[in-house]
Amino acid sequence: QVQLVESGGGLVQAGGSLRLSCAASGRTFRTYTMGWFRRAPGKEREFVAAIRWNDGSTVYADSAKGRFTISRDNAKNTVYLQMNSLKPEDTAVYYCAAGIYLGGDITTSLRYNYWGQGTQVTVSS
Secondary structure: OOOEEEEOOEEEEOOOOEEEEEEEOOOOHHHEEEEEEEEOOOOOOEEEEEEOOOOOOEEEOOOOOOOEEEEEEOOOOEEEEEEOOOOHHHOEEEEEEEEEOOOOOOOOHHHOOEEOOOEEEEEEO
8 A cells, every 4th residue: 555645735826836745655666657636626636747657757737837847756755746837726736646657648547546635735816
């Protein structure tokens, strides 16, 4: 069983920045593709960004491109989401997810095995 714990959420003004962290348990973090998803009030959960386990390549939602950066530190079993130029529409609960040896399409939430409890991000206008 893999446990994921997110942190770093909070309240920020539009144009500001936040860095989310997700710490994973287990000894095989390097084999997890890690993704960030979010759910805004009244909306479906949506993909934000992901980083592959094997080559560290990344994928971003169009809404995140140029503003968000996903990265990972395998030595610390942690994945990060640096969010810059935040907008009110980025307000949501952000979740990290782990997919063991996950390849191919890494934007689909159903393909991930484990999920964190989420961290709230609120961007004021």
